[in-house]
Amino acid sequence: MTLSQSSSSKSTSLVQHVRAGKVYRREDLVPYSTSVDRELQQLVAQGLLQKLAQGMYYKPKKNVFGEVPPNESDLLAVFLKDKNFLSFNPSVYNSLRLGTTQLYNKNIVYNHKRHGMFKLDQREYDFRLKHNFPKPSQVTTEYLLVDMLNNLSDLAEDEDEVLERAKKKLNQFDAKKLNKALVDFGSVATKRLVNAWLSQGLSKPGVL
Known part of the structure; x- marks a missing residue:
């Protein structure tokens, strides 16, 4: 068995639980792997997942023009753990x-959870706490x-x-x-x- 085949077999269990076009937190994937960090690293190396920020991952979705970036609403909702x-x-x-x-070149995000500047998927966001x-x-x-x-x-x-x-x-x-x-x-x-x-x-x- 080649190294690539070995890596692919090791990441099979986790990759079965991620859907194209969806953003995930590391903690959401823990139940599907006995070694989540190793599998995530392998999936990123194989191009099956993209790392958007610390602890955040995206499974690319493709159309006729190539890979589609993550939906911003989904990206922010996962980051904030809140859809509001x-x-x-x-x-x-x-x-x-x-x-x-x-x-x-940055978006402002009014929310109830986070405050400060963060880069998500190579985009700058200015999170501001608002009542x-x-x-x-x-x-x-x-x-x-x-x-x-x-x-x-x-x-x-x-x-x-x-x-x-x-x-x-x-x-x-x-x-x-x-x-x-x-x-x-x-x-x-x-x-x-x-x-x-x-x-x-x-x-x-x-x-x-």
Whole structure:
């Protein structure tokens, strides 16, 4: 028996329990192997698994174009051990057309479990603990405005210019949605700022 055949036979038991396109934690695979670290090392060496981060593995899925990277939602859910999070790239603020133009090479992840910078599958993620954030399907333009104002000091933009544009275009946002986003997700500073704009008559009377 050749060395490659020997390695393949040793890793047979574990490889039977991993499915293409799925992300796994080492601890999830322990029940399927008497020597999980050795088998994982063998599977990575054989290209049957990819190591995404410490203790995290992915069995590649292939299509006509080649290997498909892991689904980001699955990747983050496995890392956090929680499906409740909101991942976004700050470049999304550019869609508000308030003068932001920067492109960012990392995603921010609001969650209840982890805080700090982590690299997963060669991608940078900025995990931030947040008590409250919307589900991805509930993110509105008004929420993005509030969140941008919350994080404006972290952005590579001219703050004064962005604030001036936001103040002038406040009436272009849905008043009820903006009020809800402000109440539910606005920081103290953001609430104070927007309320000051409103008190100056920068919105239609009574809409917020």
